[in-house]
Amino acid sequence: MAIRLLGPADIRTLAADLGLRPTKTLGQNFVIDANTVRRIVRDADVEAGDVVLEVGPGLGSLTLGLLPAASRVVAVEVDEVLARRLPATVAEHAPDLADRLEIVRADALRVTELPGPPPTALVANLPYNVAVPVVLHLLSTFPSLRHGLVMVQAEVADRLTAGPGGKVYGVPSVKMAWYAQTRRVGNVGRAVFWPAPNVDSGLVSFTRRDSPSGVPRTEVFAVIDAAFAQRRKTLRAALSGWAGSPAAAEETLRAADVDPSARGESLDVAAFTRIARQRHGSPSIR
Structure with a gap:
């Protein structure tokens, strides 16, 4: 019409x-x-x-x-x-x-x-x-x-x-x-x-599209916010507050198959999901 x-x-x-x-x-x-x-x-x-x-x-x-x-x-x-x-x-x-x-x-x-x-x-x-x-x-x-x-x-x-x-x-x-x-x-x-x-x-x-499964959206978004709050810093440093310490951040990142020296701007949403999932002791998404 x-x-x-x-x-x-x-x-x-x-x-x-x-x-x-x-x-x-x-x-x-x-x-x-x-x-x-x-x-x-x-x-x-x-x-x-x-x-x-x-x-x-x-x-x-x-x-x-x-x-x-x-x-x-x-x-x-x-x-x-x-x-x-x-x-x-x-x-x-x-x-x-x-x-x-x-x-x-x-x-x-x-x-x-x-x-x-x-x-x-x-x-x-x-x-x-x-x-x-x-x-x-x-x-x-x-x-x-x-x-x-x-x-x-x-x-x-x-x-x-x-x-x-x-x-x-x-x-x-x-x-x-x-x-x-x-x-x-x-x-x-x-x-x-x-x-x-x-x-x-x-x-x-x-x-x-179907959102990544196995971890709440709020937890993934918390990782995203932390990673970009200081986007010039490496993820090991940027996620130290979120993880509890730089060492804990590095451990989580390596378990999620993410380079601790990388920056947030290099990661896609699947990588951020793996990080959030690892922090809570679940198998990573690959």
């Missing part, structure tokens, strides 16, 4: 009607380009049976693009004014699809449950300042999320998709890899937003 998506004039009119002045605090940069919306929906591989979780629908640009593609869109919006206006926007532009929309007035970082069927896809234009914690929180909270696509700051996109050995590889890279396979699917310029941000954006798609 084809519907008319919002353009620059629509966005500015909606904002003026609401007396809205976009704020940097909430990361409010609204998409004003319909082709970008179509591109996001296409690259997200949204299917007719998907229940899409959208974070920060704002004035409804992406929401209108998602409604024809999915069976249901659950839009989580922290701004009360925007959350109140969105149903009217959908009723005006896509009246036949209005029943597919569910709005949850909440902070995405605090959401622990959603109404209706569990979400299967995450598709969102995420505020730059909370993009990583939001994605990780939602993947942790909703195991039903099998795939998705997020638009984030270009630098964040690089971090979420980086592999071991690169300068931008770090905590977000490894923790995201715990949940899913990721790939960078494109860049987005500043001109498609109102107001235009001071940075470029990137599109990151993901497909959930």
Whole structure:
């Protein structure tokens, strides 16, 4: 079903009607380009049976693009004014699809449950300042999320998709890899937003995979955090506090088949899992 998506004039009119002045605090940069919306929906591989979780629908640009593609869109919006206006926007532009929309007035970082069927896809234009914690929180909270696509700051996109050995590889890279396979699917310029941000954006798609078994996620993440807290240090030194001493760290690392003189940036998520497992006396993952 084809519907008319919002353009620059629509966005500015909606904002003026609401007396809205976009704020940097909430990361409010609204998409004003319909082709970008179509591109996001296409690259997200949204299917007719998907229940899409959208974070920060704002004035409804992406929401209108998602409604024809999915069976249901659950839009989580922290701004009360925007959350109140969105149903009217959908009723005006896509009246036949209005029943597919569910709005949850909440902070995405605090959401622990959603109404209706569990979400299967995450598709969102995420505020730059909370993009990583939001994605990780939602993947942790909703195991039903099998795939998705997020638009984030270009630098964040690089971090979420980086592999071991690169300068931008770090905590977000490894923790995201715990949940899913990721790939960078494109860049987005500043001109498609109102107001235009001071940075470029990137599109990151993901497909959930089975997480490493045999050790709790919290324990693996503790190793990751410790390894990158002092990323210039060798793992023997960086993990000394976590393990109890440099000697204990070295013993654990060698048992996990990891070089104690290596640095965290050289390890993939499987290696971090082996370290966490060895610390608790279980057989290593090989």
